Amino acid sequence: IIFFTFLNFFNYLMAGAPPMNKEPIPPAPYSLIKTNHIIIGVEWEKETLKSFLPSSLSNKSNITGGINIFNSKKKQAYSPLSGSYGWVDLPGNNNKKEKLIIFSIYGPNKTINNIMKSVYSLQSDMGSNKVTLINDNAIATASIRKKNVLSLSSSGSKDCSNASGEEILVTKHSETKRIYHNIKWISEKQCFSMPKKLELKGKLKKFKVKKMLWAKTQRNSEVIFGEQLSK
Secondary structure, three states: OHHHHHHHHHHHHHHOOOOOOOOOOOOOOEEEEEEEEEEEEEEEOHHHHOOOOOHHHOOOOOEEEEEEEEEEOOOOOOOOEEEEEEEEEOOOOOOOEEEEEEEEEEEEOHHHHHHHHHOOOOOEEEEEEEEEEEOOEEEEEEEEOOEEEEEEEEEEEEEEEEEEEEEEEEEEEOOOOEEEEEEEEEEEEEEEEEEEEEEEOHHHOOOOEEEEEEEEEEEEEEEEEEEEEEO
């Protein structure tokens, strides 16, 4: 009787406790180091984005944006680290580019994916992203549940230099609320290149690209994600 009473009391305590296997989420900012990127700018097929577009873009005929795939082989807090996201360019601030995120994939480290969902309110898929930069050729892929959903490639390199910038990533945009965060980045070597391939499959097949506009690669970069903001 004593044993079962103790067992019931123990189960009661555990029922009210947080899951033991859930990693705690550290506070922002988050610094991702030694990342390699392939970024391709696109013009989207507007019809495939209707559910994402804010009213400020409803009358615009050309909807531009892009896709960024990155990873890092450097051991760090969120290793193994990789990410990818697609965005739509928002009108407005000329000093900082504003990008409305329409999809994202982070992992295979669970903590970085949880950060994107819990801290930044992203509908982020758990997955893996790989970037290969060899000479003047760049290839990148993104996978969800080990199935490829995204492929990018570019070739050639010109105007290579150290580069840095700031951007605003918008994760939710409506008439009443806007959720966003700032990112800062610095790249040891950024090169502009010629886009060669962009393929969206599986879950991302619904997004259609009208044409590729530009491409660039970034080597040995640091990306810093700031705290979530809203207005």
